[in-house]
Amino acid sequence: MTPSDPKLLANIRIVLARTSHPGNIGAAARAMKTMGLSHLTLVDPAVFPNSQADAMASGAADVLENATVCTTLAEALAGTTLALGVSARRRDIVAEVLTPPEAAARLLGEAQAAPVALVFGNETSGLSNEELSLCQGLVTIPANPDYSSLNLAAAVQVLSYELRQAWLGRAAWPQPEIDAASGDEMEKFYVHLETALGELEFLNPGSPGKLMLKLRRLFSRTRLAKEEVNILRGILTAAQEAKAAPRNRNPQ
Ligand code: SAH
Numbered sequence: 001m002t003p004s005d006p007k008l009l010a011n012i013r014i015v016l017a018r019t020s021h022p023g024n025i026g027a028a029a030r031a032m033k034t035m036g037l038s039h040l041t042l043v044d045p046a047v048f049p050n051s052q053a054d055a056m057a058s059g060a061a062d063v064l065e066n067a068t069v070c071t072t073l074a075e076a077l078a079g080t081t082l083a084l085g086v087s088a089r090r091r092d093i094v095a096e097v098l099t100p101p102e103a104a105a106r107l108l109g110e111a112q113a114a115p116v117a118l119v120f121g122n123e124t125s126g127l128s129n130e131e132l133s134l135c136q137g138l139v140t141i142p143a144n145p146d147y148s149s150l151n152l153a154a155a156v157q158v159l160s161y162e163l164r165q166a167w168l169g170r171a172a173w174p175q176p177e178i179d180a181a182s183g184d185e186m187e188k189f190y191v192h193l194e195t196a197l198g199e200l201e202f203l204n205p206g207s208p209g210k211l212m213l214k215l216r217r218l219f220s221r222t223r224l225a226k227e228e229v230n231i232l233r234g235i236l237t238a239a240q241e242a243k244a245a246p247r248n249r250n251p252q
Contacts, residue, residue: 006036008167011111014156015041015076015083017131018122022047026056026064027153028120033060035160036167040067041076041117056153073119073131077183081114082107085135086155087127088148096137096221100159103139104166109173114182118159123152133213134183136220181229189229190216196236200243 014032019025025048029040040063042048048069057064070076077083084103098106107116119135121127132138141150141158150158166173181189194212197203203211224232 008111011115013039013117015117015119017043019045020123022050022053023056024152026053028156029057029060029063031157035164042069043076080117080183081180082110083117083135084137085119085132086139098139100162104162179225181224181226
């Protein structure tokens with residue numbers, strides 16, 4: 001796809017997780033529309049729809065009207081192949097920390113092939129560990145280290161601006177990964193992995209510790225293809241079957 005193809009921006013979701021102030025939702029919608037983005041997804045917003053959101057959106061009422069409201073982040077990320085969490089902190093959780101221009105280039109590269117998402121956290125608590133574990137990378141706005149927390153809608157504006165600059169052709173994009181596994185496929189794989197590791201007694205389901213988080217980080221770094229996920233799930237199933245019925249194997 002060439003730069004400035006509208007289909008690219010249409011493949012980018014801006015996801016706001018557990019937003020407290022409806023005014024921020026409206027201001028985020030306005031920030032998006034000024035940069036040509038239109039897909040807003042709200043995960044469990046405290047108040048929506050709301051007149052403060054409408055007032056702050058100003059001429060971007062259409063972005064609010066078309067917003068998708070979900071109960072969980074996993075639902076909001078359905079069908080995406082790349083989700084980047086936007087956070088000033090939490091560098092320990094995800095594989096990779098990107099600057100806004102790097103994130104924009106990566107997202108547009110991937111958006112040539114499939115939907116992608118940028119995930120913003122709650123105004124007070126930011127993104128939770130669980131929310132970040134569903135993201136394959138982290139974007140940090142390099143702000144004043146003494147006061148680095150931007151208003152939510154201001155953070156949306158910075159990232160939307162960078163996406164537009166990249167979209168206008170002011171940055172080189174990588175080619176999309178061939179047949180990358182979608183977020184849903186990766187989540188199913190993680191459920192299968194956790195179940196199998198429990199059955200194999202490698203993981204104690206009662207106290208899983210940080211093992212799953214560490215394994216998620218490992219697999220996020222490699223960006224698995226669909227076929228590779230199928231191979232890994234095949235190996236898990238074989239291991240589960242061998243554990244369940246060890247005597248049926250090597251009958252001699
Ligand atoms: N007290 C929260 C700040 C939340 S600000 C915290 O420490 O995480 C609301 C949201 O704006 C954040 O969850 C993040 O998505 C975004 N944000 C604000 N400042 C940012 C920065 N410097 N870099 C990246 N994202 C930022």
